[in-house]
Every structure is written in structure tokens, then in C-alpha cells.
Amino acid sequence: xxxxxxxxxxxxxxxxxxxxxxxxxxxxxxxxxxxxxxxxxxxxxxxxxxxxxxxxxxxxxxxxxxxxxxxxxxxxxxxxxxxxxxxxxxxxxxxxxxxxxxxxxxxxxxxxxxxxxxxxxxxxxxxxxxxxxxxxxxxxxxxxxxxxxxxxxxxxxxxxxxxxxxxxxxxxxxxxxxxxxxxxxxxxxxxxxxxxxxxxxxxxxxxxxxxxxxxxxxxxxxxxxxxxxxxxxxxxxxxxxxxxxxxxxxxxxxxxxxxxxxxxxxxxxxxxxxxxxxxxxxxxxxxxxxxxxxxxxxxxxxxxxxxxxxxxxxxxxxxxxxxxxxxxxxxxxxxxxxxxxxxxxxxxxxxxxxxxxxxxxxxxxxxxxxxxxxxxxxxxxxxxxxxxxxxxxxxxxxxxxxxxxxxxxxxxxxxxxxxxxxxxxxxxxxxxxxxxxxxxxxxxxxxxxxxxxxxxxxxxxxxxxxxxxxxxxxxxxxxxxxxxxxxxxxxxxxxxxxxx
Numbered sequence: 001x002x003x004x005x006x007x008x009x010x011x012x013x014x015x016x017x018x019x020x021x022x023x024x025x026x027x028x029x030x031x032x033x034x035x036x037x038x039x040x041x042x043x044x045x046x047x048x049x050x051x052x053x054x055x056x057x058x059x060x061x062x063x064x065x066x067x068x069x070x071x072x073x074x075x076x077x078x079x080x081x082x083x084x085x086x087x088x089x090x091x092x093x094x095x096x097x098x099x100x101x102x103x104x105x106x107x108x109x110x111x112x113x114x115x116x117x118x119x120x121x122x123x124x125x126x127x128x129x130x131x132x133x134x135x136x137x138x139x140x141x142x143x144x145x146x147x148x149x150x151x152x153x154x155x156x157x158x159x160x161x162x163x164x165x166x167x168x169x170x171x172x173x174x175x176x177x178x179x180x181x182x183x184x185x186x187x188x189x190x191x192x193x194x195x196x197x198x199x200x201x202x203x204x205x206x207x208x209x210x211x212x213x214x215x216x217x218x219x220x221x222x223x224x225x226x227x228x229x230x231x232x233x234x235x236x237x238x239x240x241x242x243x244x245x246x247x248x249x250x251x252x253x254x255x256x257x258x259x260x261x262x263x264x265x266x267x268x269x270x271x272x273x274x275x276x277x278x279x280x281x282x283x284x285x286x287x288x289x290x291x292x293x294x295x296x297x298x299x300x301x302x303x304x305x306x307x308x309x310x311x312x313x314x315x316x317x318x319x320x321x322x323x324x325x326x327x328x329x330x331x332x333x334x335x336x337x338x339x340x341x342x343x344x345x346x347x348x349x350x351x352x353x354x355x356x357x358x359x360x361x362x363x364x365x366x367x368x369x370x371x372x373x374x375x376x377x378x379x380x381x382x383x384x385x386x387x388x389x390x391x392x393x394x395x396x397x398x399x400x401x402x403x404x405x406x407x408x409x410x411x412x413x414x415x416x417x418x419x420x421x422x423x424x425x426x427x428x429x430x431x432x433x434x435x436x437x438x439x440x441x442x443x444x445x446x447x448x449x450x451x452x453x454x455x456x457x458x459x460x461x462x463x464x465x466x467x468x469x470x471x472x473x474x475x476x477x478x479x480x481x482x483x484x485x486x487x488x489x490x491x492x493x494x495x496x497x498x499x500x
Contacts, residue, residue, distance in 0.1 A: 001031065001032040001033070002019065002032070002033045002035075003032055003033065003034050003035060003180065003181060003184050003204070004035060004184070005035050005037055005041060005045070005202060005203055005204060006184055006187035006188070006200070006201060006202040007041070007044055007045045007048055007201050007202075007203070008044070008045075008048035008197045008198050008201065009190075009191055009196070009197025009198060010197070011184075011187075011188070013035055014035040014036055014037045014038060014041050014205075015037075015038045015040045015041050016036060016038050018035070018036040019033035019034060019035055019036060020033070020034055020036050020177065020205075021033060021034075022034050022091060022178070022179075022180065022181065024090050024091075024093070025091075025092065025093030025315075025323070025324040025325065025326050025327070025363055025364060026093055026314055026315055026316075026323065026324050026361045026362075026363040027361050027362055027363070028361065028362030028363065028364075029362075031090055032090075032181055034177065034180045034181070034204050034205075035204055035205075036204070036205050036206075037203040037204055037205040037209075037210050038205075038209075039209070039210075039213040041203055041210075042172075042203050042210055042213040042214050042217065043213070043217065045172045045201035045202075045203050046143055046145075046172055046201075046214070046217045046219050046220060047219065048197070048198040048201055049143045049170035049171065049172050049198055049199070049201055049219075050142070050143050050170070050219045051198055052170045052196055052197065052198030052199050053140070053142055053143060053168075053169065053170045053198075056196060056198075057196040058168075058170065058195070058196045058198070058199050061168075062118070063117040063118035063120070063166075063168070064117065064118045066114075066117045066165065066166060066168060067113075067114040067115060067116075067117035067118055067166065068114070069114075069165075069193055069194055069195055070110045070111070070113060070114030070117065070162065070165060070166060071110065071111055071114040071115075072193040072194060073110050073189060073190065073193040073195070074106075074107035074108070074109075074110030074111045074114065075107065076189045076192055076193055077103070077106050077107045077110065077186070077189065078104070078107040080185075080189060081100065081103045081104045081106075082100065083185065084103045084154060084182050084185060084186065085099040085100040085102075085103045085104075086099075086316075087181045087182040087185055088102075088103070088152075088153065088154060088179070088182045089315050089316055089323075090181065091150070091153070091178065091179035091180070091181050091182065091326075092150050092151060092152075092153070092178065092179045092281075092326040093279075093315050093323045093324040093325070093326050093363065094151075094152075094278060094279070094281070094315060094323055094326070095277075095278075095315045095320060095321075095322075095323050096315055096316050096317075096318075097318060098277065098278065102152060102154065102155050103154060106154060106155065106158050108446050109158050109159065109162040109446045109462075110158070110162050112162070112446045112447070113162040113163050113165070113166035113446075113467065114162075114166060116163075116166055116464065116467055117166040117167075120138050120167070120467060120468075120471065122135055122136045122137040122138055123135065123136045124136075130481075131479060131480050131481035132477055132478070132479055132480070133477070133478040133479075133480055134475060134476065134477050134478075135475075135476050135478075136473055136474065136475055136476075137473075137474050137476060138167075138468075138471040138472070138473055138474070139168070139471060139472050139474055140167045140168035140169045140470065140471060140472075141167075141169055141221045141222045141245060141470055141471065141472055142169060142170075142219075142220075142221035142222070143169070143170055143171075143172065143219050143220050143221055143222075144160070144164045144169045144170070144171045144172070144220070144221070144222045144223070144224060144470065145171075145172050145174065145214045145215060145217070145220045145222070145223045145224070146160040146161065146164070146171055146172070146173045146174070146224045146225075147173075147174045147207070147211050147214065147215070147223065147224070147225045147226070147227065147231075147235065148160070148173065148174070148175055148176065148183075148225075148226050148227070149176050149179075149226055149227045149228075150175075150176035150177075150178040150179040150326055150327065151179075151278070151281045151282060151283075151326065151386075152282070153175050153176060153179045153180075153182055153183055154182050154183065154186060156226045156249075157173055157175070157183055157186075159226075159450070159461040159462060160224040160226075160461065161173070161200070162446075163461075163466045163467040163469070163470050164222075164224070164470045165199065165200075166467055166470075167467050167470035167471050169222070169470055170198060170199050170200070170201075171199070171200050171201070172201045172202075172203060172214060172220070173187075173200070173201070173202045173203075174202075174203055174204070174205075174207075174210055174211050174214050175202065175204060177204065177205060177206050177207075178326060178327050179326070180202075180204040183202055184202055184204070187200055187201075187202045207231060211231075211235075212234075212238065215234075215235050215238040215239060215244075216238050216241070216242075218242060220244060221244060221245065222244060222245040222246070222247075222470065223235055223238075223239050223244055223245070223246050223247075224246075224247050224461075225246070225247070225248050225249070226248075226249040226250075226283070227250065228250065228251055228384075229250050229251050229384070229455055232248040232250045232457065235248065236248060236458075245469070246458060246459075247451075247457070247458055247459030247460075247461070247469060248457040248458045248459065249283065249450070249451055249452070249456075249457045249459075249461060250283070250410075250412075250452065250455060250456050250457040251283055251384040251386075251410060251412070251455070251456060252283050252284055252285065252287075252384065252410045252411075252412030252413055252452060252456050253287055253288060253381070253382060253383070253384055253408045253409075253410045254274075254284060254285060254286050254287065254288065254410070254412055254413040254414055254415070254433065255286070255288045255289075255290050255401075255404065255405035255408075255414050255415070255431075255433075256270065256271055256274045256275075256286030256288065256289050256290065256414070256415040256417070256441060257290040257395075257401050257405060257414065257415060257416050257417065257427075258271070258289065258290065258291045258292065258295070258299060258417045259292050259398075259401075259416075259417060259418040259420070259423060260292040260294045260295045261418055261419045261420055261423075262417035262418050262419060262439075263417070263419065263439075264295070264298075264299060264302060266417070266439060267299070267417040268299070268302050268303050268306050269306075270286075270415060270417060270439070270440065270441045271286065271289050271303060271390070271441075272303075272306060272307060272310075273441050273442055274286025274287075274289075274415060274441040274442060275287055275289075275388065275389075275390045276307060276310065276321075276322055276368045276388050276390075277321075277322075277442070279322055279323055279324070279325060279366070279387065279388045280334075280385065280386060280387040280388040280389060281325070281326060281330070281386055281387065282386075282442070283412060283456075284412055284413040284435070284442060285386070286390075286413070286415055286441055286442075287384070287385060287389065287390060287391060288376075288381055288391050288393060288404075288405075288408075289303075289390055289391065289392045289393070290393050290394075290395050290401050290404055290405060291392060291393070291394060291395070292394075292395060292396070292401075293394050293395065293396045296392075296394050300349065300370070300372060300392060303370065304349055304350050304370060307350060307368050307370065308350065310322050310368055312355050312359075312360060312365050312367070313359045313360060314359070314361065322365075322368060322388065323363075324360075324361075324363030324364050324365050325363075325364045325365065325366055325387065327364075328364060330386060330387065331364040331366065333385070333386070333387070334366050334385060334386070334387030334388075334389065335354065335366065337379075337380060337383075337385045337387070337389060338352055338353075338366075338369060338389065340379055340380060341371050341374075341378070341379075341380040341389070341391070344378045344379060344380060345373065345378075346371040346372070346373055346374045346378060346380060346391070347371060347372045347373040348369065348370070348371055349370050349371070349372050350367075350368065350369060350370040351366070351367030351368050351369035351370065351388070352367065352369050353366075353367055354366060354367070355367045366387060366388055366389075367388075368388045368390075369388060369389045369390065370390045370392060371389070371390065371391050371392065372392045374391040374392060374393050375393065376393055376404050376407050376408075378391070381393065381408075382408060382409070384410070398423065398427070402427065402430045402431065405431055405432075405433075406430075406431065406432045409454055409455040410452065410453075410454060410455050410456045411432045411433045411434065411452050411453025411454045411455075411456050412433060412434055412435070412451075412452035412453075412456035412457075413433050413434065413435045413436070413437070413452070414428075414431045414433040414435075414436045414437070415436070415437045415438075415440070415441045416428065416431075416436065416437070416438045416439070417438075417439055418438070418439070424438045424439075432453050432454070433452065433453060434449075434450065434451045434452040434453055434456065434460070435448070435450060444462070445462065446462055446463075447462070447463055447464075448462055448463055449461070449462055449463040449465060449466065450462050450463075
């Protein structure tokens with residue numbers, strides 16, 4: 001199946017006419033060909049977005065009209081959820097059950113921000129000086145570049161698209177070269193929903209070419225990026241050259257903390273959901289499991305027994321628990337980190353090798369892996385692996401747990417497992433993370449801001465305030481009196497009048 005770029009409301013080949021292959025992570029077979037966009041294609045997409053922003057139907061729409069289009073798009077996503085979910089699985093190998101759950105939830109983003117589109121109100125400030133009226137209005141920024149990774153492409157794109165469009169911007173999306181199909185299918189729904197040409201554009205290709213051309217384009221006013229720390233740094237540096245607005249949702253090394261008063265059955269399930277349900281290929285993965293010393297050994301035994309029952313296999317089958325690794329480079333990276341952990345002295349109590357055999361097709365599978373005897377200074381505890389590898393770290397006191405959890409360059413998420421009301425209330429403020437779950441893990445909502453501290457990024461996505469990041473505040477002063485005084489006789493107020 002040959003795919004096309006989506007530019008100015010239509011699907012078309014790249015200017016070069018070249019494609020690159022997209023392989024199914026489970027079968028290893030090429031199932032689609034994705035157009036390799038050129039810098040010229042990027043320029044055309046950005047200019048189409050700029051035209052749509054500055055003139056034509058989209059520029060003239062009221063916020064209420066934009067909101068109605070977003071509602072209509074949400075309905076179309078809901079109607080096409082099964083197809084979108086299957087495309088995601090073919091591209092990134094995640095479980096169909098997980099992808100369908102994500103895609104079926106996505107319409108709520110379009111509905112939420114569709115409803116919010118005409119709720120962004122300016123303000124009239126109190127009169128500060130006679131004859132001068134001042135009000136604040138909020139206006140869209142312009143062309144937004146959305147650059148998204150391969151692990152959850154639709155979710156991470158919609159987190160950007162919905163608020164950006166509700167605010168009145170236009171968008172050029174650059175999906176990962178490993179997972180472009182679902183985004184191109186979503187783009188086709190925009191025309192069906194009634195969005196004018198140019199409001200959404202999709203260009204595909206490798207980041208070093210297409211992403212760089214997009215980040216450096218002079219007509220792009222804002223960049224919304226989700227991906228690795230290295231890619232985020234490159235985007236940030238490119239944006240700084242022309243002072244583009246930027247949001248970065250990057251990696252994590254999140255701590256999932258189990259106290260001795262926790263419901264251990266729930267905590268085991270929470271630890272597994274945090275790291276193995278998505279084969280560890282999620283920025284919020286609870287890759288560091290902090291277990292209180294008094295229950296450490298018993299908890300690890302219970303955890304190993306539970307994870308040992310997990311079934312690896314075809315992600316399209318309903319009884320599969322863990323799917324393949326999405327890309328060959330990521331597969332090699334995970335195996336390298338397993339060797340690094342062993343070399344550092346960590347004890348592998350489960351997995352630790354590639355998984356092969358009947359039912360695994362030609363997929364790149366890694367056995368769910370658990371390391372104990374990990375101390376927080378090890379690379380396996382400090383560096384993001386993005387795979388099904390769990391590092392178990394002992395702690396004794398609440399203070400030590402907080403110290404270990406915060407001792408990382410990242411600060412994306414954390415989990416706390418306890419039946420203590422005191423801990424449930426007082427520990428989250430002490431954890432330097434953008435999201436803290438108590439007796440839960442990997443819960444997100446269109447209502448809840450998501451983002452991280454430190455190296456985990458800049459800015460927040462989701463929630464009411466996210467739309468503000470796609471708007472510019474403008475001050476308007478109106479002189480209500482006739483007769484402007486001569487500038488040559490104007491005098492500044494004396495220092496004394498300010499109380500100095």
C-alpha cells in the first residue's frame with residue numbers, strides 16, 4: 001500500500017517520488033510505503049498552512065464554528081476507531097487492545113477543546129488613568145509544527161492538534177518515519193469533517209531532513225515536540241534561532257514506589273502496567289520500582305511469578321499480553337542495556353534475553369526483564385531504556401524513597417502505592433514529577449495537564465490551560481478623549497508620585 005503526503009487538503013506524492021518501507025514489527029514484512037518528503041514539500045505544506053491561517057474560510061471562522069468542526073471530527077474518529085487502531089498496530093506493534101482503548105478515547109479531546117474554543121475570554125482591566133481604556137485579547141499564534149514519535153502517534157498528535165486548532169492555528173504534522181499510516185488516515189477525515197484546505201498538513205520522512213526543515217522554516221511560529229531528549233534538544237536549538245515558541249514532552253525515568261502498607265496485589269499489577277503493558281515503550285514508564293525493604297523479597301517473588309505468566313505474541317490477538325519492540329534500532333538498544341545492567345552488577349531475576357519461538361512470528365521480542373540489586377547510580381537506573389526492563393531498588397524510609405525518586409535528570413511521572421492517607425496526601429508534593437499517581441499508574445485525561453520537570457521537557461499538554469500555549473496575549477489601549485497632548489510638553493510622573 002502506497003501512502004501520500006497530505007498537503008493543502010489533498011493526498012499527493014512527494015516531489016521526489018521516492019518512498020521508504022514501513023514494516024510490521026510482528027511479521028517483519030513490509031506492509032506499506034511512505035512518501036519521503038523533501039524540503040520543498042515541507043515548504044509547500046507550511047505555506048499552505050500559512051495561507052489558511054491568514055486568509056480564507058478558516059481565518060474568518062468564529063471560535064464557535066471552529067468548535068463545531070472539532071466536534072464533527074471527534075465523531076468521525078469514533079466511527080473510524082477500529083481502522084485507526086489497526087493501522088497503529090501494524091506500524092508500531094503495540095497491543096490492539098491498548099491501541100483501540102487509546103483511539104476510542106481520542107474523540108473526547110476533540111469534543112473537550114471544541115467546547116473550549118469559544119470559552120477563551122479576554123479581559124477589560126480597571127481604568128488606570130483617565131481617558132484610557134485597556135483590554136486584553138487572545139489571538140492564535142500562526143502555523144504550528146507538531147513533531148511526534150512512533151510509540152503512540154495518534155494520541156501524542158491529538159494532544160497537540162486539538163488545542164492548537166481550537167485556538168485558531170493551522171498545523172503541519174511530522175509523524176515518525178516508523179509510524180505514519182494512522183496519521184495520514186486521520187488527515188483524510190479532516191476533509192470529510194469540513195476543515196478548509198491547509199488547516200492540517202502531514203509531511204513524512206526522517207527527522208534529520210523533514211523535521212529539521214520544518215523546525216527551521218521561517219513561517220512556523222510554534223513547535224510542539226514529543227520524543228527523546230536528543231531530538232528535543234535539537235528542536236529547542238533550532239527554535240531558538242528565530243525565537244519560535246516551543247513545548248517539549250521528552251523522556252522519563254519514573255519511580256513507582258511501593259510501601260509496606262500497600263495492597264500488594266494491586267501494587268504488583270500497577271508495577272506491571274507501568275513497565276510491561278506497553279513493552280516499556282512509553283515516556284511515562286515506571287522503569288524504576290522502589291520497594292520498601294521490609295517487603296522487598298516477598299514482593300519481588302510475587303512480581304516475578306505474575307510477570308512469568310505474561311504471553312508474548314501477535315499484538316492483534318486478544319490474549320496477547322506483550323507485543324514486539326517497534327523498531328530494529330530500539331530492539332538493539334534494549335539488548336545493549338541488558339548487557340550494561342549485567343555488567344554493572346545488577347541481578348537478572350527474570351528474562352534478560354531476546355524471545356524467539358512459536359507464535360512470535362519474525363517479530364523483535366524481548367522477554368520481560370526484571371533486575372534486582374540495583375542502586376540508583378547505575379546507568380540502568382539513570383538512563384531511559386524505553387523497553388520492558390524493570391530496575392528494582394530497595395529503600396527503608398519515606399525520606400529515602402523521595403530522595404531516590406528525585407535523584408534523576410528526569411521528572412515526568414511517579415507512582416505511590418500505599419493505604420496511608422498521610423502518604424497519599426503528603427508525598428506527591430515532595431516528588432519532582434509532572435504527574436503523580438496514587439494507587440494507580442498510566443492514567444491520563446484530556447482534563448489533566450501532562451508534562452515534566454527538568455530534562456523531561458518544557459510546557460504542558462492537555463487540560464484547560466493548554467490552549468493558552470497556542471495563543472498570544474495582546475494588549476489594546478484606546479484613548480476615549482479628544483485632544484492628544486503635545487509630546488513636547490508631556491512630563492513623566494515624579495519619583496515622589498510612586499512613593500520613592
